Amino acid sequence: xxxxxxxxxxxxxxxxxxxxxxxxxxxxxxxxxxxxxxxxxxxxxxxxxxxxxxxxxxxxxxxxxxxxxxxxxxxxxxxxxxxxxxxxxxxxxxxxxxxxxxxxxxxxxxxxxxxxxxxxxxxxxxxxxxxxxxxxxxxxxxxxxxxxxxxxxxxxxxxxxxxxxxxxxxxxxxxxxxxxxxxxxxxxxxxxxxxxx
Numbered sequence: 642x643x644x645x646x647x648x649x650x651x652x653x654x655x656x657x658x659x660x661x662x663x664x665x666x667x668x669x670x671x672x673x674x675x676x677x678x679x680x681x682x683x684x685x686x687x688x689x690x691x692x693x694x695x696x697x698x699x700x701x702x703x704x705x706x707x708x709x710x711x712x713x714x715x716x717x718x719x720x721x722x723x724x725x726x727x728x729x730x731x732x733x734x735x736x737x738x739x740x741x742x743x744x745x746x747x748x749x750x751x752x753x754x755x756x757x758x759x760x761x762x763x764x765x766x767x768x769x770x771x772x773x774x775x776x777x778x779x780x781x782x783x784x785x786x787x788x789x790x791x792x793x794x795x796x797x798x799x800x801x802x803x804x805x806x807x808x809x810x811x812x813x814x815x816x817x818x819x820x821x822x823x824x825x826x827x828x829x830x831x832x833x834x835x836x837x838x
Contacts, residue, residue, distance in 0.1 A: 655693045655703075657683040662704050666745040671753050676700060701749055702759035708743070708750040709765035713772060715739045722779060729780050730825040733797040737821050740801035741811060747801065770794075780829070796828055797821070 661682035665674050676690045676697060694700040719735035720728045740747040773794050778786040800821055804811040811817050
């Protein structure tokens with residue numbers, strides 16, 4: 642750990658702070674996350690993180706933005722351009738798996754207050770929103786993409802938190818997959834059914 646006094650020498654302070662924040666989230670959840678704790682973990686002076694993050698909310702926004710980018714990559718890896726309900730269910734499962742694999746990060750992304758004016762966070766959430774809208778439109782080109790993508794995202798997001806909070810069986814990957822696929826297929830079947838006159 643560098644001495645507290647003397648000139649500041651750190652290769653990439655921003656990255657070091659984000660790494661430290663992620664480590665603290667994994668260990669203690671968001672309750673242990675502060676700029677002072679991040680500085681200690683990164684091995685820099687207590688004031689150094691303020692060069693990039695004016696407050697805790699700004700740091701959380703940066704962590705959340707990083708999480709959104711990782712989530713987007715996980716969803717695209719599940720299927721880059723789904724065109725069937727089965728492929729869309731695979732993307733939904735990837736979303737829930739991401740939440741279960743990274744609970745503190747997922748909670749920081751969605752349950753912690755973050756600065757809505759943070760450009761990095763806004764860009765990352767906009768990319769996720771557009772991705773969801775595009776893939777739902779790919780599966781149901783004649784549906785109201787805006788409304789259906791909101792419904793699908795709400796369903797999948799709810800499933801993620803129900804699993805995280807122990808309300809649904811997350812004891813095995815197979816149990817999670819069956820519940821997510823079943824719920825997504827049930828909703829999509831209703832969405833695909835024409836309304837009666």
